Amino acid sequence: MAAKEKFIQVAIDVPMDQLFDYLPNDQILKIGQYVKVPFGRRQIIGIICSISSATDVPREKLKKILSAEEEIIFDKNLFKLLHFVSNYYHHPIGQTIMSVVPSRIKQAKGQIKKAEKIYEATNKLNLEWIEELPKRKVRLRKLAQALILNSIRDSELNNFVSNGRECIQELVSLEVVIASKWTPKINQAETPPELNNEQKKVLSALIKKHDNVAWLIHGITGSGKTEIYLQLLNKFVNKDQSQVLILVPEINLTPQLEARFKLRFPDKTLVTLHSHLSDIERLDNWRKAKSGEAKIIIGTRLAVFTPFLNLKLIIIDEEHDGSFKQYEGLRYHARDVAMMRAKYENIPIVLGTATPALETWFNAKGEFAKYSYLELTNRAVKNAKLPIIHTIPVGDKYGPIISDIIIKAIKSRIERHEQVLIFINRRGYAPVLVCSNCSWSANCERCSTRLVVHLKTKRLRCHHCGYDTTIPMQCMDCGNTDLHPLGLGTQKIEQSLNQLFPKANILRVDRDTTRTKDALDQLYQRMNKREIDILVGTQMLAKGHDFPNLSLVVVIDADNALYSSDFRAPERLFSQLMQVAGRAGRAEIKGEVLIQTAFPNHPVYEALKANNFSEFAKSLLEERKQMQLSPFSFNALLNVEAKSLDNSLAFSHMALEKANKFKSSVTLFGPVRPIMERLKGFERHQIFLQAKSRSELQNLLKPWIKELRSHPMSNRVKWSIDVDPIEF
Ligand SMILES: [Zn+2]
Ligand SMILES: [Zn+2]
Structure with a gap:
């Protein structure tokens, strides 16, 4: 047989x-x-x-x-x-x-990139040898002459002669040149700075464990977490063939961060994995991780799935950041997946942040803490202190858009040649265009949101679907020609600052002005050379970077986040403002933060002023416990969308009915309309699931989703399930 x-x-x-x-x-x-x-x-x-x-x-x-x-x-x-x-x-x-x-x-184009070669002359190659070459071999002579003086890399060949590859092959076959694999020159490693006592304590705790343990480093902005990562890496990558994965939010992956790691580990191969790489670069870096050649891998969320030969440590910087969550296709959270990965590989995982996600905080400090907690309460630079935070009440809403107190504060900084950052999380000129006669406002036809006025380009634009149109001359409802841009955007703030401080160098940084990483990089250099007095920008500026001469941060119009129907909004606002505030006073210059608000005594602002994350987290957890929200329950969200409202609603009702048939103890809410009822021309509904345990939730999801997938109505709608959703 x-x-x-x-x-x-x-x-x-x-x-x-x-x-x-x-x-x-x-x-x-x-x-x-x-x-x-x-x-x-x-x-x-x-x-x-x-x-x-x-x-x-x-x-x-x-x-x-x-x-x-x-x-x-x-x-x-x-x-x-x-x-x-x-x-x-x-x-x-x-x-x-x-x-x-x-x-x-x-795409089946996975050819292996060839390693670059370097060509060196042997001692057979000299001027006499070249003399004996036939006179017509001009290019060969030229290249041979160059090789007497220098060794030449593949990529440099054509600088010497055209069709250099052919010539070099001939010289190699004549045995006057030898080829070897090119490796970059290795500089001496930068000497690590001495850690302060707090940092030393954290590091010595971290290096003790090599099996599966999860750490949370909760350190204020500027407390030197990156330096701890670097010195921790030192204990790992110098051993055997160990590899370390560092996950960072997309926005933090700047050339500076990469450079900092390269300076410290010049003899170790470091690769990055993120969406700005070309497909070929990405594949090449991915293979270096897989083969074990790369010892340090810095990447954004998808990098959590990279194959490694010998992964020994995972670090997640800014673990609270929303960009670790994937919102399309495979809806995973890279932090949570990394936790599982560390478990399967039996290796330690380190989470670092100034403002832990509430779930992480609960896992580190709650009743059933699973993570080990480490704290950094001082700034790493000697004498640098956390900035002092004040709230500045706005007067009546027809008053000046920037309060006098803030204008005075900006003026004093400019006089002292210090820098100012104005943070407003809305690009464009104004968030809405309204008619002064009736209540009409310019809305997106495809989304339930208003169109943002972009005065510089004279356009109205939807920031959700990209819809773009000219600014109308008159009201679409009553024909009135007196249309007003209302509210604040980066462009409008920039415009009024230009009027207030005509001599200052003001730079606006948002997605409209700064699209590429290089542009952001240039901006940092200009800031450090003090070519800029006032930076006006969105959350692009909120993290990752040190501006040593920045002493004042002004936050304008953050209030709308206080009254969002998303229960995570206060947590997000706190962490965002903490990050922005953290840009001030990084060096020895004292920092100050002014938050202009209509609600100066709101608990979020009170907690910021007191720099008391743990009290704030405690009160949020209390609220979540009462409402049985995450981390006190386990959630999933069914998202349904369809071109027609009827289809979206009918599918949602059908889904709800199916779920109820399973007689599970999971509580179902809905169907409800999400905050954005319509998006990109699709009508939307949601069903929210709340369970007492993960297994209870999963036990319902499995058969339920199977039924939904095979239901004939599923062809008429787009639907998806989001387990552990973080946005609504
Ligand atoms: Zn009107
Ligand atoms: Zn739209």
């Missing part, structure tokens, strides 16, 4: 929660390899997830694998993690796996 037949289970990027069985071809197949398979009439790339000796599919229906690449994409632990993620977030397994594979591999 022939050897037992094998069947290959392949993950494919299709919205069905299953693997697909294939027959092997004549190659040696291994789990984790990527393969080309026939699917319907197409040929697509998939990944081998398992190999078994049985199948439920009739043998004659099975097709053969077309070809397999040698490269193994994932190891066992990573597979385990992806299965967990697919189950937990209820995303089809094939789509889960394929969404973390670099796109180059999916």
Whole structure:
């Protein structure tokens, strides 16, 4: 009898929660390899997830694998993690796996980038040897002459002669030149600065553990968390073949951060993984992590799924940041996935932040604390203090847009050649255009939101869907020509500051002016050279950067976040303002923060003024406990949207009915309209699920989602499930 037949289970990027069985071809197949398979009439790339000796599919229906690449994409632990993620977030397994594979591999263009070579002359190469070359070999002579003086890299060849590659090959074959792999010159490592006592204590706690333990470093802004990461890394990457993964929010991944790590570890390969890389760069960096060549990997959320040879530590900087959550497709939270990953790999994980997410805080300080808590209460720079925070009440709403107290404060800073940051979280000129005669305002036709006035380009723009139109000459309702921009945006603040301080150098920084990382980088350099007096900007400026000469931060018009219907809004506002405030007084210049508000005694502002995160967290947790919200319950959100309101509502009602049939103890709320009732032309509904335990929630989700997927109405709507939602 022939050897037992094998069947290959392949993950494919299709919205069905299953693997697909294939027959092997004549190659040696291994789990984790990527393969080309026939699917319907197409040929697509998939990944081998398992190999078994049985199948439920009739043998004659099975097709053969077309070809397999040698490269193994994932190891066992990573597979385990992806299965967990697919189950937990209820995303089809094939789509889960394929969404973390670099796109180059999916396009079957995953060629391996060749290492660069360097060419050096042997002692056979000298002027006499060149003399004997035929006179017509002009280029060969020229390149040979250059090589007597210097060694030349692949990428430099064409600087010397055209078609340099051909010439160099000839010289190599004549044995006067040898080729070797090029490696960059290694500078001496920068000497680490001495830590203060608090930092030393934190570091010595961290280096003791090498198995699975979760740490929270709760350190005020400027307390030197990055320096602790650097010195912690030192204990890891110098050992064996250890690799370290550092996850950062997208906005923090600046060239400066990368440079700081490179200066400290010049002899270790460091790669970054984020959305600004080209597909080829991304694949190349990903492979360096997988092969173990890269020892330090700095990346944004998707990097949590990178394959490693020997991962020994995960650090998540600014763990509270919303950008760790993916809002489309596979809706995961990179911090939570990293926690699981650390568990599977049995390695430590370090979370760092000045304002922990309430869930993290609860896990570190609550009744059933799972994380170890470490605190930094002082700024790392000697004598640098946290800025003092004041609230400045706004007068009546027709008064000046910036209060006199604030204008005076700005003036005094400019006179002292210190810098000012004005923070307003709304770009454009004004958030709304209204008619002075009737109540008409300019609204987006596709979203339930107002159009923002952009005066410089004379356009009205929707910041949600990108809809863009000219500013109308008259009211669409009554024909009145007196239309007013109302409210504040970055452009309007910039304009009034220009009038108030005509001699000051004022720079506006928002997505309209600063789209690229390079632009942001130039801005930091100009700030440090003191070419700018006043920066006006959005949250792009809120974090990550030290401005040593910045002594005043002004916050304008943050109040709207106080009355949001999203229960996480106060937590977010607190952390955002804490971050912005933290930009002031980083060096020895004393910092001050002025918050202009109509509610100077609101608890969020009181907590900021007192710099008391723990009291603030305590009161928020008390509220959440009473309302049985996260972390006191486990939540999921069903999002439904459709072109027609009827379809969206009908699907939501059907979904609710189905859920109720399971007689689960999970409480369901809805269907309700989310804050943005209409978005990009789609009508929206939500159903909110609240459970006492994770398992209770998951036990309902699994069969419920299965039914929804196969329901005929599901073709008429777009729907998704968000487990542990953080925005509504
Ligand atoms: Zn009107
Ligand atoms: Zn819109």
